[in-house]
Amino acid sequence: MDDTKRLMEEALDGEAGHDHTEAVRRVSAQLPEEDILYDLADFFRIFADSTRIKILYALYESELCVGAITQLLGMTQSAVSHQLRALKQSKLVKYRREGKTIFYSLADEHVVTILAQGMEHIEE
Amino acid sequence: MDDTKRLMEEALDGEAGHDHTEAVRRVSAQLPEEDILYDLADFFRIFADSTRIKILYALYESELCVGAITQLLGMTQSAVSHQLRALKQSKLVKYRREGKTIFYSLADEHVVTILAQGMEHIEE
DNA sequence: ACAACATATGAACAAATGCTCATATGTCTT
DNA sequence: AAGACATATGAGCATTTGTTCATATGTTGT
Numbered sequence: 001m002d003d004t005k006r007l008m009e010e011a012l013d014g015e016a017g018h019d020h021t022e023a024v025r026r027v028s029a030q031l032p033e034e035d036i037l038y039d040l041a042d043f044f045r046i047f048a049d050s051t052r053i054k055i056l057y058a059l060y061e062s063e064l065c066v067g068a069i070t071q072l073l074g075m076t077q078s079a080v081s082h083q084l085r086a087l088k089q090s091k092l093v094k095y096r097r098e099g100k101t102i103f104y105s106l107a108d109e110h111v112v113t114i115l116a117q118g119m120e121h122i123e124e
Numbered sequence: 125m126d127d128t129k130r131l132m133e134e135a136l137d138g139e140a141g142h143d144h145t146e147a148v149r150r151v152s153a154q155l156p157e158e159d160i161l162y163d164l165a166d167f168f169r170i171f172a173d174s175t176r177i178k179i180l181y182a183l184y185e186s187e188l189c190v191g192a193i194t195q196l197l198g199m200t201q202s203a204v205s206h207q208l209r210a211l212k213q214s215k216l217v218k219y220r221r222e223g224k225t226i227f228y229s230l231a232d233e234h235v236v237t238i239l240a241q242g243m244e245h246i247e248e
Numbered sequence: 249a250c251a252a253c254a255t256a257t258g259a260a261c262a263a264a265t266g267c268t269c270a271t272a273t274g275t276c277t278t
Numbered sequence: 279a280a281g282a283c284a285t286a287t288g289a290g291c292a293t294t295t296g297t298t299c300a301t302a303t304g305t306t307g308t
Contacts, residue, residue: 018253020192027185028196032243037177039246040239044171049266053165054155061151066285068144072152079267081286091248100275100284110245115164117241119156121234122163124215142283173296190255203297205256224254224305 046090047114051075052083055104056111059093063105170214171238175199176207179228180235183217187229 031037046052054073058064066084070077084104087093094107106112155161170176178197182188190208194201208228211217218231230236 018191020189020195023186023188023192024196027182027188027192030185031178031181036243036246037181038174040242041172041174041177043242043246044168044177045173045265047168048165048172050162050165051266053161053168057155057161058151061154062147064147064151065144067142068147068151071144072148076268077285078269078287082266085286097275100282102285108245110241114238114241114245117234117238118164118167119160121232121238122160122167169295175296200298201255202257202299206296209256221305224252226255 043090046086046092047118049083051079052087053115055080055083055087056092056106056115059104059106060112060115063103065101065103067101069104167214170210170216171242173207175203176211177239179204179207179211180216180230180239183228183230184236184239187227189225189227191225193228 032040047056051073055069058069058072064072066077066080069084070080073080084093084095087104088095091107092111093104095102095104097103156164171180175197179193182193182196188196190201190204193208194204197204208217208219211228212219215231216235217228219226219228221227
């Protein structure tokens with residue numbers, strides 16, 4: 001092994017394997033910012049729970065109040081409320097108050113699109 | 125409170141609040157099967173991690189071997205391999221062997237569509 | 249067959265997540 | 279103002295998840 005090659009490998013800093021620097025540099029330049037990718041993962045994390053998925057699907061059918069969602073899912077009002085908060089914070093749902101009751105609904109169409117896209121994938 | 129009303133509320137089985145049965149029945153009939161919703165959540169769970177998101181985005185740019193991904197992400201080869209397994213099991217990536225090296229690439233276009241849709245949402 | 253390389257896998261552990269229980273906040277009725 | 283009702287919130291706990299470490303599997307060259 002000649003000197004240049006040895007030096008290059010040492011420059012890889014102990015990382016596994018042969019030289020990938022070319023491919024890595026090329027791809028690396030095209031990747032979105034670290035923060036963006038993090039936010040993206042956060043966004044998808046909201047869909048990564050069946051309770052929240054159920055809520056979103058339910059709201060896709062109709063605006064609903066917390067009590068109705070609670071009854072529909074057959075779980076605690078507290079559990080539902082906690083999940084609604086998560087959905088609210090991610091701007092996936094919006095709400096309006098009518099007396100004591102609070103009605104939730106989908107915030108935009110992205111939600112529907114994403115759900116549909118996911119469905120397409122798993123139905124194969 | 126008359127008898128019919130009292131009986132109806134008792135039929136709600138202690139669940140919180142006033143009567144939602146009408147809305148619940150209507151929405152309930154439209155909801156996908158429990159299993160489907162579960163699978164859907166599982167599917168989205170794959171996107172709910174920044175490491176996997178990075179891998180997917182990298183593979184969107186180019187087919188890559190494990191070593192290159194490892195170097196690109198600056199993490200352990202083991203960690204990358206574990207995540208690739210998850211992606212593989214969800215049919216989001218495919219791979220081909222070339223000697224000792226294994227090259228990974230995206231399995232279909234849904235991945236790209238989903239990522240793009242997610243991006244659209246967070247960039248607002 | 250053996251050593252070197254590329255990738256995969258299992259166990260263990262820390263961090264994150266979702267639920268429950270108790271209680272708080274906000275609204276209406278009387 | 280007080281009680282009933284609808285929803286929200288915080289702490290605690292059990293489960294899940296992602297990483298690391300050590301090691302296994304598979305491939306190539308000698």
